[in-house]
Amino acid sequence: MTIERTASAAGVGAADDTPPFRYTAAMANDIEAKWQDVWEETGTFNTPNPVGELSPTDGKPVADDKTYVLDMFPYPSGKGLHVGHPLGYIGTDVWGRFLRMTGRNVLHTVGFDSFGLPAEQYAIRTGTHPKVTTDENIARYRSQLRRLGFAHDQRRSVATTDPEFVRWTQWIFTQLFESWFDPQAEPAPGGGQTGKGRARPIADLIGEFSSGAREIPDGRPWAELSKADRAAVVDSYRLVYITEAPVNWCPGLGTVLSNEEVTADGRSEIGNFPVFRRSMRQWMMRITAYGDRLIDDLDRLDWPESVKSMQRNWIGRSYGAQVAFRLADDAHAGAGPIEVYTTRPDTLFGATYMVLAPEHPLVDTISAAEWPADVPESWTGGAATPIDAVAGYRLAASRKSDLDRQENKQKTGVFTGAYAVNPVNDNRIPVFIADYVLMGYGTGAIMAVPAHDARDYEFAGVFGLPIVDTVERPEGMPSDEFHGGEGPAINSANDEVSLNGMAIDEAKSTITRWLQDKGFGHPRKQYKLRDWLFSRQRYWGEPFPIVYDADGIAHSLPDTQLPLTLPPLVDFSPADLDPDDPNSEPVPPLGKATEWNTVTLDLGDGEQTYTRELNVMPQWAGSCWYELRYLDPTNSKSFCDPENERYWMGKDPSRPNDPGGVDLYVGGVEHAVLHLLYARFWHKALFDLGHVSSEEPFRRLFNQGYIQAYAYTDARGVYVPAEDVTEETPGEFRYQGQPVHREYGKMGKSLNNVVTPDDMCAAYGADVFRMYEMGMGPLHESRPWQTRDVVGSQRYLQRLWRTVIDEDTGAVRVSDDAPDVETLTLMHRTIDGVRTDYAAMGYNTAIAKLIVLTNHLTKSGVDPAREVVEALVLMTAPLAPHVCEELWNRLGHDESLAHGPFPQADAEFLLDETVEYPIQVKGKVRSRITVPADADAAAVEATALADEKIVELLAGAAPRKVVVVPGRMVSIVP
RNA sequence: GCCCUCGUAGCCCAAUGGCAGGAGGCGCCAGCCUAAGGAGCUGGACAGUGUGGGUUCAAAUCCCACCGAGGGCACCA
CATH class of the missing domain: 3.90.740.10 (Valyl/Leucyl/Isoleucyl-tRNA synthetase, editing domain)
Incomplete structure (x- = not known):
């Protein structure tokens, strides 16, 4: 096993002469476990809210300066995480930790998108309730994530399957159901939209019909309409409505699918079953009403241009x-x-x-x-x-x-x-x-x-x-x-x-x-955009908070009836349908819950018997608003207190036309149109109805790249274990002596090339793993995983460790003498560069700068100065938090470094007294001059023209043109 | 077919108009250390930026065409 080999190479169980206090994987694992416990016990990353249960216990006001950083939350699959999954999470963690150290109030957590088809299909096969599978998977994810040392506020980590979460998902659904889009309405106050049109309560519409202020489309008088006719008219306006619509019917899955869930060749994205076009009665969300705002407000977002262009293309105005x-x-x-x-x-x-x-x-x-x-x-x-x-x-x-x-x-x-x-x-x-x-x-x-x-x-x-x-x-x-x-x-x-x-x-x-x-x-x-098909004939999703009366009229459940939880079932299968039969009829699993699906309620007309809607919501529902629940996860009075929403996601008056939203949202580009469009739609509707102050959920979006991997097939075409393949000569790969063929792409079980974070933590520790993933290249670019390169990150942390700790005695070895000027200068320039790089998520370049400073200390051969070492430890902390907490502690600090201080660069050391200018003649560097840093362009030009080599080259002729770029170079055209 | 990314040492990458005097890492080579191997430390070699044009005093960087890789859309009138 590569892992064991590498582990021994790193010092674990290696020859006897490994110094006893070296930063080995075993040492790293001890340190990491210790600090993870400390952080948890002391609530280091519990982030205060302005109001509510999570507001500061000491009554102090929260800091004005805040940052809300968000990851696209995972579906907790049974497979667990591989090394590709945490890439974005580490990226946001480093960013959040850096900002927290500079004094910001940083909100960062991660929850779970835990409704979904895999758990349900597993239930159909095995009879295990999806909740059981889901809870197990969430527990496994939590432990894997904890092992990586994320600075998450665990109190805010919610799952979409939590009954309290479901309650508010259903509540938002009823808000949408009880609303209509009025294209003539003035925009909601505080909005930046230019045209008219916004969601309004359905009660307003009924009021306008009954008062005669608004005509019914076919001209009939409201007073003469039957109850059913009135309901039909009103229903045709709702943001959520039922319609007989051509849908993508997938008998293989026993459900209908949205256009987005069907591949271009007419099969289901999940399971690859045939999909047929046919007409069925379905719930729809009127996303098309928001077409203009969804397209126009893209201009107000700090998003990758490619994602904006995909959304524009999808909306297709x-x-x-x-x-x-x-x-x-x-x-x-x-x-x-x-x-x-x-x-x-x-x-x-x-x-x-x-x-x-x-x-x-x-x-x-x-x-x-x-x-x-x-x-x-x-x-x-x-x-x-x-x-x-x-x-x-x-x-x-x-x-x-x-x-x-x-x-x-x-x-x-x-x-x-x-x-x-x-x-x-x-x-x-x-x-x-x-x-x-x-x-x-x-x-x-x-x-x-x-x-x-x-x-x-x-x-x-x-x-x-x-x-x-x-x-x-x-x-x-x-x-x-x-x-x-x-x-x-x-x-x-x-x-x-x-x-x-x-x-x-x-x-x-x-x-x-x-x-x-x-x-x-x-x-x-x-528009190309169609209304959003919202119903699924499945079990493991949010039940619709809808009941039907004896006339078949749909009513939303009152808030007091929420959450409406799923009934227990024994058999979860929708129905055993022939995947190739387009004429099969959907039978929702909830139809089997005969006790559950009839209910006696008083909805204002006295007690009556109602039947429940048997469809459930699509998996997208929970992810349409989870970012709001993180803000106020324990609130039982509303989905999120308006004051907390305004603090974390409200508009920033210092930015022109700011729509508000999460400060940084990181995730894969695969959600460019689906999740991101649906979430924007819900958020805008919530804004129109006055429930949020922000007009967009995600102010800034960042797509991290993917970690890809090599996979190898032998002569039979079978995937061999990638970790055991050797490269004998460049480009020639062998497994057990036999030549194998190399492919490049995803990491996956079927490709026999999975590397997990658990493997990496065991072999190197979480800090080394984090350093490696961040050091591989820019966060937005995809790159190949290469386990053999990880050792570089370990060497860095070992050198950093050695600058503080004597490997033989375990004693702190820093000197309290002042550092020399050269070291001090390098330190301040490193601080300056690292701050800039962290802020811009340029972690690979920040790491390079930290390595330069560390190498400088290592080479000097003397005990390094405390001032420099402490700066180095603090600056490395966002990337490798555990070892840095440990070193900070051993350096004599009792307080965690999680809240700073982050070193400040002294401007005095950033400027050179003199500057060396290369002198180009005809575009080629011919000489160099050194002038005082404050020399003006004329002085630089004069010095350049006086330079011996240049005088020689010009041979007495006056140059036609001299370009002086201050601080950079001189270019002469003879 | 259309749209979006991206091509820099053997490999991952830096430099986004201003010295590729390459920031860093992996690998490779050598020296120190060692009984030896590994680890560690010190030093070194290796590219002229996918190709061809253009703009500019100056292009990896901007523009055009082509080649290659990855991703998205695909009869949207």
């Missing part, structure tokens, strides 16, 4: 026009018109045909009984009539999986036999159905402009449809080449309007205005 095309023939009088959405209304004159999605509701109405005369064979799909052709095409399309659709790049479709009229030029254009038009986007119908849309161009090529240019080609572009670019409009005029000569933008607005004047269309804003 576009501006265009909706245009109505009437049908050409009397046979269709009364049907239509066909409404299309286009982002290129300027090309309307080039629309030479139309396409409806196969599922479009108008298809049945317009399909002709017979083919018109002269229809090309290719348009008919070989069918006798358009009705047959359409039916055949639809059947074929429904059988095709999404994967088939993508693999079949050739455009397909059939003619419906119907014609429409292009409103700008009265041209009669054929209407097709084709699966390249999707029912779920826009109106499910398009006007096809083959001249300027690549997909339409391709389709027109297959079906021999006319192509009319309406944008002028660049000079020299062949007329048969596809042109999707810009240019002045051509061929675009009728008796009333001409776009010819206009640029695209002007042409768009001109034609849209004309369409609107004529009643043919209007501007339209469109």
